[in-house]
Amino acid sequence: MWRRATLFLRVLEPPIHINASLSQTFTTGFPFHFQEKDGICPKPLITFVLGGPGSGKGTQCGKIVETFGFKHLSAGDLLRREMVSDSEYGSMIMNTIGEGRIVPSEVTVKLILREMESSDNHKFLIDGFPRSQENRIAFEQIIGAEPHMVLFFDCPEEEMVKRVLSRNQGRIDDNINTIKNRLQVFESLNLPVIDYYAKKGKLYRINAVGTVDEIFEHVRPVFEACEHEAR
Ligand SMILES: Nc1ncnc2c1ncn2[C@@H]1O[C@H](COP(=O)(O)OP(=O)(O)O)[C@@H](O)[C@H]1O
Ligand SMILES: O=c1ccn([C@@H]2O[C@H](COP(=O)(O)OP(=O)(O)O)[C@@H](O)[C@H]2O)c(=O)[nH]1
Numbered sequence: 001m002w003r004r005a006t007l008f009l010r011v012l013e014p015p016i017h018i019n020a021s022l023s024q025t026f027t028t029g030f031p032f033h034f035q036e037k038d039g040i041c042p043k044p045l046i047t048f049v050l051g052g053p054g055s056g057k058g059t060q061c062g063k064i065v066e067t068f069g070f071k072h073l074s075a076g077d078l079l080r081r082e083m084v085s086d087s088e089y090g091s092m093i094m095n096t097i098g099e100g101r102i103v104p105s106e107v108t109v110k111l112i113l114r115e116m117e118s119s120d121n122h123k124f125l126i127d128g129f130p131r132s133q134e135n136r137i138a139f140e141q142i143i144g145a146e147p148h149m150v151l152f153f154d155c156p157e158e159e160m161v162k163r164v165l166s167r168n169q170g171r172i173d174d175n176i177n178t179i180k181n182r183l184q185v186f187e188s189l190n191l192p193v194i195d196y197y198a199k200k201g202k203l204y205r206i207n208a209v210g211t212v213d214e215i216f217e218h219v220r221p222v223f224e225a226c227e228h229e230a231r
């Protein structure tokens with residue numbers, strides 16, 4: 001059904017602009033400044049966590065971190081932190097999030113890369129990113145890595161809207177008007193990314209309806225299998 005929706009909804013993606021200095025710095029591929037452990041530079045294990053606004057990505061990431069010891073990188077949290085810092089991007093990020101649009105890839109990928117480089121954990125849960133095919137391509141180009149697997153929390157719109165409106169975290173985008181835009185952006189820009197990873201055989205679709213613990217019981221075996229595979 002969502003495939004059909006993507007045909008009708010048109011939201012223009014911003015063009016890709018990886019500025020010269022960034023691309024010069026980061027085109028050598030991963031792991032670039034990745035932290036060594038005991039003289040060894042472990043290969044990063046990257047999981048993307050996708051789903052619409054309010055589908056429970058952040059909540060489930062908390063449980064995955066507790067159980068499987070990943071480093072949680074929420075792209076939205078990184079952008080909000082940048083927004084309230086003295087950054088040159090602050091007002092641009094605030095306007096973009098306030099309208100429910102997507103921040104230019106270059107900015108988001110730079111924030112993600114900074115966190116990855118400073119982490120001593122090599123297992124990353126990247127939450128709420130990539131939100132568009134352009135985001136995905138920028139990540140591949142700048143970081144030079146692909147995810148090992150991709151989780152998709154599949155949740156009906158009605159439930160997502162209900163959860164977002166009762167989230168109560170004082171976010172500028174948790175209001176009914178911005179939610180409408182975010183849902184439209186999700187359908188037109190994020191679903192193609194989900195479709196892309198499904199075709200690559202990397203997607204794990206999780207039914208995101210139920211209690212937090214019930215949903216985690218669907219998530220758990222995915223990571224157990226991944227750990228087993230890594231042994
Ligand atoms: N399974 C669930 N059932 C009911 N509420 C949930 C569930 N999972 C998360 N929530 C609540 O819904 C809101 C959105 O969850 P969150 O994890 O922030 O979603 P996302 O990161 O996908 O936007 C939060 O207030 C959270 O406490
Ligand atoms: O890679 C990202 C992640 C987030 N955002 C912006 O940040 C907002 C909030 O994202 P977050 O993942 O925190 O929202 P959630 O889906 O968890 O409600 C999004 O609507 C976008 O405006 C973005 O531009 N790029």
Ligand SMILES: [Mg+2]
Nearest residue numbers: 057058076128
């Ligand atoms: Mg979130």
